[in-house]
Amino acid sequence: MLFRSVLVSALLALGACASAPKPEPVDVDVTVSPAADGTWTADYRFGKAAPAWAFARSAVTEADKTPWRAQAWTVETPGVSLKRIGRYDVLSADGAALTSVRIRFKPFTEQLEKDYRPTLQFSDGGQAHYTNQFEIVPLTSAAAAESLPVDVDSETVPTTSRLTFDAPGRRILYGGSVLDGRVVTGTGSGGYAYFGDAEVIETPALAAVIDPGIPEWLRGELDAYTPKLLALHAEKLGPPAVGRPMVFAAWGGADQPGVSLNGGVLGGLMQMDLRGQRVLNPDKPVKNLARWFLGHETAHFWLAQTVRAETGADNWMMEGGADILAVRALGVLAPDYDPTRRLQGEVDDCLGLVGPNEPLAGALERGEPQAQYGCGAVLLLAAEAGLRKREPGADAYTFWRRLIDANREDGVVTADDWLAAFAEATGDAELTAETRRFVTEGVADPAAFVAKLFARTGVAHSVGADGKLKLGAN
Structure with missing residues (x-):
């Protein structure tokens, strides 16, 4: 295997170097602790008077669209309830201001809809808890949750917080440090705190905790492919702003048929959860799916964290970019990979989710986030x-490296920046103007626009008698 194990003290800062900050007054002070029976407690102490508090991350489960806290969290404080109001899970006590609340919870490990798993469960008993599941904001009343917007956090509703994981005797990995039994951070810090004894593995490109329960054939693939992938991204795109990334890969077991692969990137951390019966034995499509998934998610260390979109409406640049960089990485590191099916899926998603006169920038508002991936x-x-016609050997990495270098200082790539780079790559002002309309206003016939886009830039394709656009080798 290409990963090599090292002493944790050589990889991560020692706990003594990451001492807890001096306590200071905050609106919400949360202490999370393990219990002997496998449950955990979350003790909330409120420094701001409010009759109700809403959990900022209140996604439903992906499988059955039900609130997940109702399945795993129990309020133990008399007179306090946890109810679903509108889009949010809300703590309240019949109008009285809350001062303290104790919650007992079982770590919830199932996939949520458009959010991170609250807990990653490792097969050796280790667990990684998502800090933002504990983030909470004050309300003027429980009923006020009905009118909260889709995205709420402690910045949009100004709330100061402190989150302490208090687990004496347990080894914790968090934020680049190994800590002995205690972590102090914020509830909205956006990371995972890992509790367990798994081996920490490193290369010059990354550090990782890989679940020993992942079937050996795929674990070997992760060991071999991931460091080469991160090294390629860095070579092509320059250094990531996050420094050396870390990867948590958990095995969710083989109870379900097929294969499930979920995860995402937070700060300098990528987390992923693998599960399903097809993962048990060597399977080339599963291997390529895992490789592509790693390529997409790790690309976000550059496309989202080194530079980011100005608004969520413009995330088509980041998501579509990560999709294509994952494909191009496979082309370098696994030359037998055929990207045709994957790329055709992008075209089909785009044209299936953006209709006549519907702007790509409005995809999130229309509830079609996948359009950002496909059309991007x-x-x-x-x-x-278009760039390759002018510069043989150039590719998507070349295009994005120039955007990153030009915008690394302020860390933002706007749609105007991207379109200016498109104009420079293609040398086609008319096509750039039409592309801008597709993004910002919509076009009357999206299929005709994409066919013209590909014809003018040189993307291999054909249009069948049924009008469907079919990609060639690209």
Whole structure:
């Protein structure tokens, strides 16, 4: 295996170097502790008077669209209830201001809809808890939760907080440090705190905790592919702003058929959860799915963290970019990989989710986030092909490296920045103007626009008698 194990003290800062800050008054002070029976407690102490508090991250389960806290959290403080109001889980006590609340919870490990798993469960008993599941904001009343917008956090509703994981005798990995039994951070810090004794593995490109329960054939693939992938991204895109990334890969077991692969990137951490019966034995499509998934998520250390979109509406640049960079990485590191099916899926998603006169920038408002991936990938394919006509050997990495270098200082790539780079890559002002309309206003015939886009830039494709656009080798 290409990963090599090292002493944790050589990889991470020792706990003594990461001492807890001096306590200071905060609106919410939360202490999370393990119990002997496998449950945990979360003790909330409120420094701000409010009759109700809403959990900022209140996603439903992906499988059955039900609130997950109702399945795993129990309020032990008399007179306090945890109820679903509107989009949010809300703590309240019949109008009285809350002072302290104790919650007992079983770590919830199932996939949520458009959010991170509250807990990653490792097969050796280790667990990684998502800090933002504890983030909470004050309300003027429980009923006020009905009118809260889709995205709420402690910045939009100004709330200071302190989150302490208090687990004496347990080894904790958090924020680049190994700590002995205690972590102090904020409830909205956006990371995972790992509790367990798994081996920490490193290369010059990354550090990782890989679940020993992942079937050996795929664990070996993760060991071999991931460091080469991170090294390639760094070579092509420059150093990531997050420094050396860390990866948590957990095995969720083989209870369900098929394969499930979920995860995401937070700060300098990528987390992933693998599960399903197809993972048990060597399987080339599963291997390529895992490789592509790693490529997409790790690309976000650059496309989202080194530079980010100005608004969520413009995340088509980041998501479509990560999709295509994952494909191009496979082309370098696994030359037998055929990207045609994956790229055709991008075209189909784009044209299936953006209708006549619907702007790509409005995809999130329309409830079609997958359009950002598909159409972002389609536009990058065209930019890449146009650039390659002018500079043989150039690719999506080349296009994005220039955008990153030009915007690394302020860390923001706007849609205008991207479109200016598209204009430079293609040398086609008319096509750039039409692409801008597709993004900001919508076009009357999206399929005709994409066909024209590909024809003018040189993306191999054909249009069938049924009008369907079919990609060639790209």
